[in-house]
Amino acid sequence: MxxxxxxxxxxxxxxxxxxxxxxYEADGVAPGACGGDCHTSRSVTINELITLVNIALGTTSIAxxxxxxxxxxxxxxxxxxxxx
Numbered sequence: 001m002x003x004x005x006x007x008x009x010x011x012x013x014x015x016x017x018x019x020x021x022x023x024y025e026a027d028g029v030a031p032g033a034c035g036g037d038c039h040t041s042r043s044v045t046i047n048e049l050i051t052l053v054n055i056a057l058g059t060t061s062i063a064x065x066x067x068x069x070x071x072x073x074x075x076x077x078x079x080x081x082x083x084x
Contacts, residue, residue: 035080048065
């Protein structure tokens with residue numbers, strides 16, 4: 001299936017612009033992980049939300065929290081942050 005690796009993890013992984021080559025995505029997001037959960041704690045903290053807002057405003061790199069990119073189009077839009 002397009003957009004997931006052999007384990008079912010989302011491609012591209014957090015902090016990666018292009019997809020990894022091979023069966024497993026480097027830093028892939030586990031199925032069922034929370035969108036915006038930068039530290040894979042299964043919850044989204046206020047600090048993670050602030051990071052997502054800063055990414056959406058262009059003051060922080062998406063590499064800081066790629067899991068906030070709900071539609072996997074690389075930029076994180078403020079509407080994606082609102083959905084967290």
